[in-house]
Amino acid sequence: MPRRGLMILRLVVNGGNHEADVEPRLLLSDFLRQGLGLTGTHVGCEHGVCGACTILFDGEPARSCIMLAVQADGHAIHTIESLSPDGITLNPLQEAFRDAHGLQCGFCTPGILMTLSAFLRDNPAPSQAEVRDALSANLCRCTGYQHIVEAVTRVTRSPLR
């Protein structure tokens, strides 16, 4: 039994099982960052617009800043930390971001990578317009998006416009 006012949360994060007693009002982003120490998920606006906190919820991109942790009970979450299991080796999309200079301050980058991971899984050969459309779910103040689009193009080997 959880302590009074708390709820039991059981979920799978990056393939590992976790169980915790949490306040019902605890945000999923705070649970991931503070509860599990997965600080790669960033919080930029806390109202679901900027997309920095994007995680995969049962494989689909979702804003962890406008979800309660308890809503994730019984579900599978993937965060930025799952893209590179050893934390050092970059996957092809991450490598392409580095090659194309697709990040500057890097604060929005984890959310963008999560959005694009799901997008490219579902649409492995997108057009430039489709890439920009998918990317419009996330705000970036540094890059002007151009090098991010180029990074995706490097991975998908679509022709540059």
Next chain:
Amino acid sequence: MSPEARYVNARVRRNEDARLLTGRARFVDDVQLPGLLHVAFVRSEHAHGRLIKVDGAAARRRPGVVAVYTFDDLGEYGRPAPVLVPPPPISGLVFHPRTHRPLASGKVRYVGEPIAMIVAESRYLAEDAVRDVIVDVDPLDAVVDLEAALTAGAARVHDDLESNAAAHVVQRKGDYAAARDRADVIVARRFTYDRGAAAALENRCVLAQWDRQAEELTIWDTTQAPIPIRNGLASRLGLSESQVRVVAPFVGGGFGPKIMMFYPEELLVPWASIRLARPIKWTEDRQENFFATTQERGQLHDAEMALTRDGRILGIRDTFLFDTGAYDPYGLTIPINTQCTLLGPYDVPNYSSEFTAVFTNKTIVTPVRGAGRQHGVFVSERLLDLAARELGIDRVEIRKRNLLGPDRFPHNHEIMFQDSAPLVYDSGDYLPALEQAAATIGYAELVRQQAQRRSGTRRVGVGIACYVEGTGIGPYEGARVTVELSGKVRVATGVGTQGQGHYTVFAQVVADVLGVSVEDVQVITGDTREFQWGTGTFASRGAAVAGSACHAAAMSVREKIVALAASVLGAEPDRLEVAGGRVSVRGAADRTISLAQLAARANPLRGAVRPGTEPGLESTAYFGPDRGSTASGVHAMIVEVDVETAMVEVKRYVVVHDCGRIINPLLVEGQIHGGVAHGLGNAFYEQLVYDEQGQLLNASFMDYLLPTATDVPPIETAHRETPSPFNPIGLKGVGEAGCIPTGAAFAQAVEDALNIEILDIPLSPDRLFRLIQQAADR
């Protein structure tokens, strides 16, 4: 013998990216400490009012609340923050410094001004307790409109001043009145140019930990200027500078406001940490960021340009109002930038410029990327467009006739720049850049097609605007370069970094000088324990000033390497080659020694370090330019305007720019892309909208629109390189350039498409729709 350029000017991938891409990079809010307390602030809901009472008793009783502080708890610590940037020595200058206190006292002067600080066991509990604090405010009329603020009966933001004028500055060159008398044509208009939020994706965050045993205070801060923060806080807290360590780890975008020293929260969190002897963290939320983080806003210009019949500028006169918000801790940097940058790349023999800074009941204004430069560029570029139209001269042609020629440098504009040095352009070559931009965008062909472009419901326009950017100003930065025992190189510098790529560009500079791989150079910035002299990252100065210091320190280490290697290898220094992490005697492959071996010999465990030499392969150097270097460029764009919806689509965007010698073209392009996106936001999407009560109406990303990937076009960038003579590598800054002429070029392009007159930025679809309707009614 001299260093070989292998990395400088190459498209080198960034050293810092792996950490950022895997989520390992540490930002301030990622720091977790045992026993950490959390903070929420009670902020003013009124733009202007008498603060009658603040009662935190109920909040103090709430379980989980550790402390509640109001102004009365602060004692001497509650005194106003310092003025950061004293105004330059301009004759007749009037400046009334009025800076904020850590917590409001007597009056509240803007919505969001902190009134009470709550410290609790969690952020959730701290926010709960915000509602427990009783704040009694007697509202006063809010000062919002700039012109109304200066009228006789206006409410006053600061009761002890006679009016809301915060400053008055006049700068003159030549004799404008005489030039006006000689002129064939005068164009005069009123212009408004509004800026907006910096909107770094990372909000501000401060975490402080007081170690009672060591009597040391560690502060993690999302600041662009860790060293001045350390020095100022140590002094204010009565600690030695060696007792205070400020760390700005990875910072999620700066764009100016993260160098506002000292924010109330930056003063209070360390103070409370010492008082409570517990680590304390405050993380700003996005709504707070809109109210409590400094911003830039509007200027109102009454400007005129006097010209000859053939389009030569005889002079410019400009009178403007500048909104400084409720306090003016950052001095006059922004309006002086406006005043200076208005002169652009042009030969302006006579200039008369006067501004009044105005206190209003709005968030404090401090520089945001561009820092007033775009306001000035907008005014002069618009005046040139209007003059071109009136004189029947092509827009590009009138610019060509007025550009400073390559033989005019250094060019002294005879007025004072924000760095307290005369406004002198170091070098430039403006005409080829303009011609290249016009050719790339197909300007001549577009002009020929003007009639077709202006027909139908989707009308096409072309805009082309020039700018200069004063960059790389002093006072100085420093760097320490060390060859470690592993043979790898460590570089420490004092500037903060917020995504510019300093970890890589400084490594490139040092790697070339020391002949090592760029991956083997580890750069440390933003930690006062590592390097404790410096000012910060602002005014597009990181690469030019700190980069030059890295170069100087590396050159000095290279001398030590060569001297030691010469003695070890028994060869003349001029026969030595420093490359591949080794020193070798040219033409004798077996006479070679690695930097690692040399580092060990330079720091022996036995024997003696000879008099007059120092142990180790390490040097510290500083670079302080007398004045900044002036970057320049031209932006051209093609827009398509739907006359029925007033939506504008940018079809092409061309940037031809010159930031002197380029360390890394890939990163420079990144700076430009981001700047253009910010500039397009400023031109069409972003505006901080205040109502007549001083309430900000769009304080969320739902209502304040940052451009997305579908709003920003691909940007075609061409680099030109006119080296600066003011630093050894020939660098000029580029951080702000992308957003400086964007509004001017956008206005011109839309004007060209619709054949209407545009005097205000930002436009928005509804503002543009009204302009289209008005034109149709005429």
